[in-house]
Amino acid sequence: MRLYGYWRSSSAWRVRIALEWKGLPWEYVPVHLVADGGQQNLPAHAARNPMRQVPVLELDDGRLLSQSVAIVEYLEELQPTPPLLPADPFARAVVRQLVEVVNSGIQPLQNLRVLAAMEAAGGDRGAWARQVIEPGLAALQELARPHAGRFLVGDAPSLADVFLVPQLYNARRFGCGLDPLDLLLRVEQAAQALPAFQRAHPDRQPDAVAAG
Ligand SMILES: N[C@@H](CCC(=O)N[C@@H](CS)C(=O)NCC(=O)O)C(=O)O
Structure with a gap:
């Protein structure tokens, strides 16, 4: 499989x-x-994803998938173990609820183009990002608290944690206040101790240094 991505794309x-x-x-x-004005806008990438965004996953037979939720759900179905969704139907729904808070809320x-439009309209990128991320993460924490164990839902990593870690990285980039997010930070630490999360980190990607 081939993943079209960008090191810092959450x-x-x-x-x-x-x-x-x-x-x-x-x-x-x-x-x-x-x-190059954003390589996502070049015809080669626009042909892969008309939304002109990463990620895009290309399967070995050339079929393409975009949208991270669709991709990770596909991977979960393709290879159910080790799981990223719990077995219990309600817990699975809770995981998806948390995923959607990050993914759509x-x-x-x-994202890049919203911040660019905000700036073009005379707004402040950072202030806008903070006003979106801080209450969003606070809500995520409140929703997760009754279900959390070592990770956001129970004691095993799930898609909820997969979506949490990159969002916290973005929060730091924009200087968000993280002090009230004790639970999210504790879970982030647990996730970051796992080799899979470590290998996926932006700093470990081949384009990290060149992009600066
Ligand atoms: N809902 C999409 C969001 C994809 C997205 O926002 N990608 C960003 C990077 S994180 C992007 O490619 N931005 C380029 C742009 O906005 O021009 C997903 O989950 O895959």
Whole structure:
């Protein structure tokens, strides 16, 4: 499998964690989101994903998948062990609930093109990002608290943790206040101790140094 991504893309990072967690072999193809006016906008990438975004997963037979939720759910079904969804139906729904808080409630409001449009309209990127991320993460923590163990839902890593870790990285990039997020930070630490999460980290990707 081939993953089109960018080292600091939180959505691509989610997919890297899932690939590593499952132990699936994959090849990384960097798409620089800033160089050349954003390589995601070049015809070659637009043909892979008309949304002009990463991640895109290319299967060995050439079939393409975009949208990180669809991709990680595909990987979970392709290779159910080790799992990223709990067995219990309600716990699975809780995981998906937490995933959606990040996936549709936080990240799309602070992605590159939204921030660029905000700035073009005279707004402040950082202030906008903080006003989206801080309450979003506070809500995520409140929703997770009754279900949390060592990880956000129970004692095993799940997709909820896969979506949490990159979002916290973004929160730090924008200088968000993290002090009230004790539970999320504790879970982040537990996740970061796992080799799969370590291997997927942006700093470990081949495009990290070049992008600066
Ligand atoms: N819902 C999409 C979001 C993808 C997304 O926002 N990708 C960002 C990087 S994290 C991107 O490619 N941005 C480029 C741009 O906005 O021009 C997913 O989960 O895959």
